[in-house]
Amino acid sequence: MAKLSVRLDDRVGTISPMLYGHFAEHLGRCIYEGLWVGEDSPIANTRGVRDDTVAALRKLAAPVIRWPGGCFADDYHWRDGIGPRDERPRRLNVWWHDEESNQFGTHEFIDLCRQVGAAPYICLNVGAGTPEEAAAWVEYCNCARNTSRAQERGLNGSPEPFAVRYWGVGNENWGCGGRFDPDDYAREYRRFACYLRGRSSSPIELVACGHTGPDWNRKFLDAIGDLRMLDHLSIHRYYNCGDAVDFSDTEYYNLFPRALQVEADVVEAATAVALYNRPAKKIGVILDEWGVWHPEARGDSGLYQRNTLRDALTCAAVFDVLNHHADKVTMANIAQTINVLQCLCQTDGAAMWLTPTYHAFALYQPHMGNASVRVDLDDIPTVAAREGDGREVALPVVSASASVDEAGKAAVLTFQNLHLTEPCDCRIRLRGGSIAKATGKLLTARDVRDCNGPEAPRKIRPKRLTLEPKATTLRIELPPHALASVRVVLR
Ligand code: AHR
Secondary structure, eight states, X not given: OEEEEXXXXXXXXXXXXXXXXXXXXXXXXXXXXXXXXXXXXXXXXXXXXXXXXXXXXXXXXXXXXXXXXXXXXXXXXXXXGSSOGGGOOOEEETTTTEEEOOOSOHHHHHHHHHHHTOEEEEEOOOSSOOHHHHHXXXXXXXXXXXXXXXXXXXXXXXXXXXXXXXXESOSSTTTTTTOOOHHXXXXXXXXXXXXXXXXXXXXXXXXXXXXXXXXXXXHHHHHHOOGGGOSEEEEEEEEOOSOSSSOOXXXXXXXXXXXXXXXXXXXXXXXXXXXXXXXXBOOEEEEEEEEEOOTTOOGGGTTOOOOBHHHHHHHHHHHHHHHHTTTTEEEEEEETTBTSSSOSEEEETTEEEEOHHHHHHHHHGGGTTSEEEEEEEESOOEEEEEOTTSOEEEEESEEEEEEEOTTSXXXXXXXXXXXXXXXXXXXXXXXXXXXXXXXXXXXXXXXXXXXXXXXXXXXXXXXXXXXXXXXXXXXXXXXXXXXXXXXXXXX
16 A cells, blocks of 8 residues: 655645756657648648647647757757748758758747747757857847848748747757867857847846766856856756667666656756855756657667657656756756657658657646645555666655645646556545545556557557545555546645
8 A cells, every 4th residue: 555645735846837848859750740741741731830740739738849959959050941941051960860951940940839839949059150150040039129130030921029038058068069078168158148148139048058967067057157147057868778668577667767867867956056046046957858768769760769658657757856846947858759769749651649658748737837745655665676877776666746736726646656567556645635526547558568659549548537535535546557647626
């Protein structure tokens, strides 16, 4: 029997909707085919943007899309992607070895974001670009004055500024983004940041490239000196264990500690930032890229990988971590939206299906904008698992997070049973409120290795949970490898 106590009065912080964000790079079939098919395509589209994937993202209330990369961003020159499409240059995508047609550029990206209802987040080119090129892009997008660049935006069809709020100053600048050391990146960062805000007519937030492991973040923050120059520090975390589908039971369990490494990453980055934060200026941590990166996702196959129920369960475990640290994390973007890595939708020509990870997003969506509250877990069974470095850990089979809406009228509890073979009898108690009504959804599959695909697009999908709550308690037997989301109307 597992005991879950939801402490409605013990609030951690607001769960920014941005924690449920997305990353879309010019890589494999993410942009081309996944999001952009072009106006002349037989695949249903609106001004070239694919309708079915947009509808799926819209349904999730996708809050933000980070673009154009990734490694791609530090070799992307934005002028290649504006103006008449048939005059745009073809370039080499040095990181992902494709030719880049530039048919999808700034205006198409903004249109995509508007169709989805998501905030645009643009990553600037620091590695192969200049401060002037970056500042000119900010001006082109956001300047409401009568400058030549603002006029050019109008001539290209958008007289109104795009008001892009989030700007990344490079990507993985310790690696593909220029192979800087933290001091050199800090110097570059200052040069870039100096010229960005002044070019925008609307408020912008700047995201600096951080790293996992304490060295880079501390050295960078030390060297940067004036923290007014940044608003967020970004980190990335990928993980895997065994094959995407044919993993062993041991590999199934061992993936969880690797995914849960996100917690140490977030705490470490937040601790580094806290040393420099001033009360008047709080810098947030952004988990800019995260997810499972299976060995089968290779550069030459466009980082496509199959996506099983195991991936959805690790996604839920990471969401629990993000909800628990809602006071520190300001945004998180899974890699990558469509057809690449731990994506939410996959396509094969005109066919489109939702991955199990999509359904994990759907089950966690009700937390967006709520206050995260503590959940005490007692008597949770454990299984033996190993960290990435081989250390043995006792992995609790239940992970959970909870939240309450602003008015204190409804609460959400998400929890899962990771055990492969044993069901889990979950006894839930609400502290600080009582239950008027409870509804729930369950995500599981006959086999944890099951996937959705073109022949069986709805093999894995959420089912309704029948609940019989008492005044402050609820008892649910979760089947093996299952995830549940319960919404409680409070009395
Ligand atoms: O998501 C794929 C790649 O992983 C991104 O381009 C890069 O930022 C990271 O290394």
